[in-house]
Amino acid sequence: MSIFSHHEYDQHENVLFCHDPISGLKAIIAIHNTELGPALGGCRMWPYATDDDALYDVLRLSRGMTYKSALAGLPLGGGKSVIIGDPRQDKSPELFMAMAEFINRLGGRYITAEDAGTSVEDLKIMAQTTDHVVGIAPKKDLQGNIKSGDPSPMTAYGIFVGLSTSAKYYLDRSDLEGLRVAIQGLGHVGYRLAEHLHKAGAKLWVTDIQTEQVERAQDELEAIAVEPDAIYSQTVDVFAPCALGAVLNDRTIPLLNASVIAGAANNQLQDELHGDKLRHHGILYAPDYVINAGGIIDVAHERTGYDPLQVKQHVEGIGDTLLEIFQRADSEQASTNRVANQMAEERFRSCPIKPHKLAS
Numbered sequence: 484m485s486i487f488s489h490h491e492y493d494q495h496e497n498v499l500f501c502h503d504p505i506s507g508l509k510a511i512i513a514i515h516n517t518e519l520g521p522a523l524g525g526c527r528m529w530p531y532a533t534d535d536d537a538l539y540d541v542l543r544l545s546r547g548m549t550y551k552s553a554l555a556g557l558p559l560g561g562g563k564s565v566i567i568g569d570p571r572q573d574k575s576p577e578l579f580m581a582m583a584e585f586i587n588r589l590g591g592r593y594i595t596a597e598d599a600g601t602s603v604e605d606l607k608i609m610a611q612t613t614d615h616v617v618g619i620a621p622k623k624d625l626q627g628n629i630k631s632g633d634p635s636p637m638t639a640y641g642i643f644v645g646l647s648t649s650a651k652y653y654l655d656r657s658d659l660e661g662l663r664v665a666i667q668g669l670g671h672v673g674y675r676l677a678e679h680l681h682k683a684g685a686k687l688w689v690t691d692i693q694t695e696q697v698e699r700a701q702d703e704l705e706a707i708a709v710e711p712d713a714i715y716s717q718t719v720d721v722f723a724p725c726a727l728g729a730v731l732n733d734r735t736i737p738l739l740n741a742s743v744i745a746g747a748a749n750n751q752l753q754d755e756l757h758g759d760k761l762r763h764h765g766i767l768y769a770p771d772y773v774i775n776a777g778g779i780i781d782v783a784h785e786r787t788g789y790d791p792l793q794v795k796q797h798v799e800g801i802g803d804t805l806l807e808i809f810q811r812a813d814s815e816q817a818s819t820n821r822v823a824n825q826m827a828e829e830r831f832r833s834c835p836i837k838p839h840k841l842a843s
């Protein structure tokens with residue numbers, strides 16, 4: 484395993500390998516860039532086949548957070564962590580407390596939150612050991628009801644806003660009535676997105692590797708269930724990847740029968756080149772880290788005083804950012820991912836890493 488010459492290294496500031504033999508914790512924390520602020524990003528738990536797979540994932544995820552926070556206008560840098568393990572059987576309080584100890588050692592340079600495979604309950608266990616956790620504090624919604632600190636509802640709302648903007652821009656749709664959407668992954672975000680879409684009159688095709696959620700969507704949302712690998716080839720208007728990354732690749736792009744890609748998953752493109760391929764296929768891609776910024780916006784507001792109306796308005800700004808990217812991509816004849824990257828880099832690379840930051 485190499486780090487400095489790793490294909491995904493991209494000048495990461497820190498990569499911390501964490502091992503606690505007592506709890507069995509094996510984890511990696513990656514801090515990509517703290518130019519705009521401390522690195523905030525969720526903690527994923529996944530049964531990676533190899534340590535290399537875990538490293539590849541965490542480097543890509545943490546880099547994505549730098550770009551996400553920059554384009555969402557947040558004073559935050561990018562970082563992420565992964566725990567190597569099966570979330571269905573390897574969780575224990577000791578494991579999460581050990582993870583929290585490692586987060587403490589970074590002295591606030593990395594702040595964690597929920598991601599695929601972890602839940603608010605897991606984060607609450609970490610919060611017994613470290614202050615550097617967000618997304619767990621109860622907060623009020625617009626009706627004054629106290630809700631859990633889970634950022635997923637705001638992520639799902641942001642995807643809904645961004646998907647609506649994309650459908651308006653590319654398909655000339657003023658509403659979502661009858662819009663055909665295929666959703667891959669019905670977890671914390673995917674299921675809530677499905678609920679928003681159903682309420683707006685969209686027709687849903689859904690898949691998950693866990694069948695309970697698929698059955699629930701069939702019962703509650705009149706969704707049509709499809710096998711995991713069949714989701715790519717459904718004839719729909721929008722494909723919404725809401726599971727894991729690298730699902731837009733050489734194998735899947737030729738299978739797609741959708742006009743728009745708008746979903747929650749981080750790192751949907753296996754490579755930047757796949758964004759170009761989507762463009763050549765006439766498919767509009769809503770860059771993942773732009774459309775899925777609702778969660779980071781939600782937890783970032785928690786740090787400075789949570790006003791539900793302000794959060795909602797900030798999340799709705801995702802639509803305006805996407806519109807700017809789509810228009811710039813069209814006028815520059817460029818793919819949307821490359822335009823988004825350029826816009827984000829203009830923000831966080833405005834000044835090089837300052838020497839005092841490395842010393843602190």
Ligand SMILES: NC(=O)C1=CN([C@@H]2O[C@H](COP(=O)(O)OP(=O)(O)OC[C@H]3O[C@@H](n4cnc5c(N)ncnc54)[C@H](O)[C@@H]3O)[C@@H](O)[C@H]2O)C=CC1
Pocket residue numbers: 597598599600601634635636638667668669670671672673690691692693696711725726727728747748749775776778779
């Ligand atoms: N939770 C949040 O607020 C945010 C989540 N994201 C990203 O959105 C994605 C989903 O996150 P969550 O909903 O929180 O995770 P989750 O773990 O609750 O849900 C993921 C779902 O995808 C399913 N899945 C995994 N592999 C699959 C496959 N090959 N085919 C079909 N389904 C599959 C899982 O069974 C699970 O139900 C992740 O990529 C995450 O990084 C991004 C921004 C914020």
Ligand SMILES: O=C(O)CCC(=O)C(=O)O
Pocket residue numbers: 523524525526551596597598618634635638749775776777778779782
């Ligand atoms: O939504 C969260 O849990 C925090 C932000 C994050 O990790 C993400 O946007 O991927």
